[in-house]
Amino acid sequence: MDFLLSGFIKAIELLISGDSYTWSAVAATLKVSSISMLLSLGAGLPCGFILGYFNFRGKRALRTVLDTLLALPTVFIGLLVYAFISSKGPMGSFNLLFTLTGIAVGQTILAFPIVAAITASIIENIDPGLKLTLISLGAGKRNTILTCLWEVRYGILAAAVTAYGRVLTEVGISMMVGGNIKWHTRTMTTAIALETGKGMFSNGIALGLILILIAFTVNLSLSFLRKK
Amino acid sequence: MMTARNRIFEIRNLAHSYNGRPVLLVDDLAFERGSITGLTGPNGSGKSTLLKLLGFALKPSQGEILFNGRVQVPYSRAVRSKVTLLTQEPYLLKRTVFDNIAYGLKIRNRSADLASHIREALDLVGLDFKEFSQRRWHELSGGEAQRVALAARLVLKPEVLLLDEPTASVDVKSAKLIRNASLQAKNTWGTTLIIASHDWHWLSEISDRQLHIFKGQVVSAGMENIIPGPWAPSDLPGLVERSLGNGAAIKAVPPPTPGMTALINIDHIHFKTCDTHDDSVDENHLTGMVTRLILERKTGDILITLSIHDIQLTFKFPSNTISNLELFPGKTITLCFSARHIEWI
Amino acid sequence: MIRKSFVLIAALAAALSLFAGTASWAGQSLMMATTTSTDNTGLLDYLIPYFEKETGIELKWTATGTGKALKLGERCDVDVLLVHAPGAEKAYIKKGFGKDRKEIMYNDFVIIGPDSDPAGIKGKSISDALLAVKSKQAIFVSRGDDSGTNKKEKLLWKDAGISLPDKEKWYVQTGQGMLASINVCEERKGYTMTDRGTYIKYQSQKGGNAPLKVLVEGDQILLNQYSVLTLDPKNCPNAKYDLAMKYLNWMAGENAQNLVRDFRLLGKKLFIPNAK
Secondary structure, eight states: OHHHHHHHHHHHHHHHHTOHHHHHHHHHHHHHHHHHHHHHHHHHHHHHHHHHHOOOTTHHHHHHHHHHHTTOOHHHHHHHHHHHHSTTSTTGGGOOTTSHHHHHHHHHHHHHHHHHHHHHHHHHTSOHHHHHHHHHTTOOHHHHHHHHHHHTHHHHHHHHHHHHHHHHHOOHHIIIIITTOTTTTOOHHHHHHHHHHTTOHHHHHHHHHHHHHHHHHHHHHHHHHHHO | OOOSTTEEEEEEEEEEEETTEEEEEEEEEEEETTOEEEEEOOTTSSHHHHHHHHTTSSOOSEEEEEETTEEOOTTOTTTTTTEEEEOSSOOOOSSBHHHHHHHHHHTTTOOTTHHHHHHHHHHHTTOOHHHHTTOBTTSSOHHHHHHHHHHHHHTTOOSEEEEESTTTTSOHHHHHHHHHHHHHHHHHHOOEEEEEOSOHHHHHHHOSEEEEEETTEEETTOSTTEEOOOOEEOSSTTOEEEEOSSSOEEEEOOOSSTTOOEEEOGGGOEEESSOOOOOOTTEEEEEEEEEEEEEETTTTEEEEEEEETTEEEEEEEEHHHHGGGOOOTTOEEEEEEEGGGEEEO | OHHHHHHHHHHHHHHHHHHHHTOOOOSOEEEEEEEHHHHHTTHHHHHHHHHHHHHOOEEEEEEEOHHHHHHHHHTTSSSEEEEOOHHHHHHHHHTTSEEEEEEEEEEEEEEEEETTOTTOOTTOOHHHHHHHHHHHTOOEEEOOSOOHHHHHHHHHHHHTTOOOOOSOTTEEEOOSOHHHHHHHHHHHTOEEEEEHHHHHHHHHHTTTOOSEEEEEOOOGGGEEEEEEEEEOTTTOTTSOHHHHHHHHHHHHSHHHHHHHHHOEETTEEOOEEOOO
């Protein structure tokens, strides 16, 4: 128990003193989670929309596959991505191993099914009155789709927040693909794992608290958006 | 006479089904420009489907709908913001009243004088611009929301306004404002109105024509003269009957195919205010109390609703054929007609 | 307003990702896979800045188990290795994955256990100690993760002529790191084998009053040899062999050897340099 309190004090110290080691991990975490969120939103929103909006053969099967992908363990994704980007792997020439970009690729695979699956069910559950109303007000196909998306923006925001939470806290991919390299690919979560491995439990607690603070800030700014 | 020129809608060989279940079958039907048509019929009879099809919000499974003489489909430019539908449960976009009403104008790039157009539309439905325009979608009562939804359609100055039970779930004041605003659209812009409603008084008062829809088919006579089922085989040979709940029954010749709708041909109905006996087995004597008398102003016909044991039947007669009956609500009368004069449609 | 804020967030995120995209390293850099012990003790954090300053080569390392470190080398995902599993290293070179091997330093393993010492192993030779543990069915905690430390432990059982325990009730395989395993050992009041560095950490955490004490030490077989291993260019033509050789020679050089000798963990000497 003693290390909880000292961890809390340490967290405040690290934040106030602008400890460069901590900030490097914070920066790495923010960079990599931003890229992976951009990529997974960019791919997941259209895919989720298509799955939710249109009816086509094999749609149910696709939904089942997508829902299954939600259960992918991060360590497994890490291993999968490693197999591809390892220098003996098919994409070895891109030199993505032990880079933030490599981690982002893995986290995108982690977040994509979340974004796509939640978006699909949000679109599926759109009030049928909405489409009827838009047509009645003279909207064309494009406007109908755009306005539908805009109408469910809070739901999509929730999908993004959920995915972000998963990306921000995962450790399996960052460790396996990033290699936890100091000053480079050491993220908040791999730093916590390392500190814990070193027995520096209070350091681990401190970093964990800072990670929660980041998540809190992100969610606070999003809920501010929601209110307006 | 409805000429080809003044037909705003024409329906040809229309059939619509949901998941393979047929819900609407209309061979041939036209609507006159600038007219008011009332649609009546029980819930689930296909009124809403017809309105959605006319509003080009649905693509018919079969057949075609002509608007201004040309076949049109959902999203075609010729119908967008000219034909507009207001549903019973309005859906408001998640934005302010102002933006809800502005939506239709903005997507047509008619952003000039936005505020004055919106003020005008809100005036029509009796909402104060200053008080309501900046309210959010969830800050309105049911009646106010319905009126905002109507204003969003009126602001388009539509050629056709389709109203699906517009007053069914709103307060009395809103209902009145909605009725007035719809009429004003017709009077100001010549908007064609097609209204589905259970409000018989309103429909009979304003409509040029009434269509009754029953089990997916348009019964031109209106909602009246129909005897709802269930029909069961009678003890009498060669007849079917609709039980009235007290041992009595209406007798009819069997339908050519099961599931059809029974319609009394009023030309063969005789009135008796006292009992006389015609003992032929296929003669019906229906004794009931008059519960409602409505004048259909456009045609001069009278709608009589009779309460006969557990069912209510409505008949429509030209006023001259019943003027000598001295009818009033509460009076008991007897209708006589042969089982052969029930037609199946 | 809302739309604007969304656009703003998207723009911010895009800017961040651009920033991240440009953060790759220009100049000479060397990628090393090593074992957690060199990283967790802080040795590399202490040593590597000297290397970078003297050679101008940036050294990045990823710390993992020896098994994974060797695998990373085999697949050419790193340029050089710093590991401690002499047997496996020699086989590695034979298989054509490794080329040069230089012994750099060693530390040692110890057997720790509760003060009460239920199996009575204190002061015994390593083989006798393990035999006593087995016959008394005393709890023995193993990493069970095929790490360098785990490999060493297995070797000790074999050396004592005992078939490797696996499903025995008294043999607890944690599958976790050394410190976590020591904590399990403390909870179960058992024995375990640990590297001295981790034990020192554990000891200091307990404020010098650790329930687990060193009971067996000093045996030749308990020495833990660390070596730098370069990769065979035939297997990994893209690995930076020349830089790896520079690193190998630097580590074996007088300067680095002195630095290793001076390294203290919590005031205690940890590694003994032995480059020849």
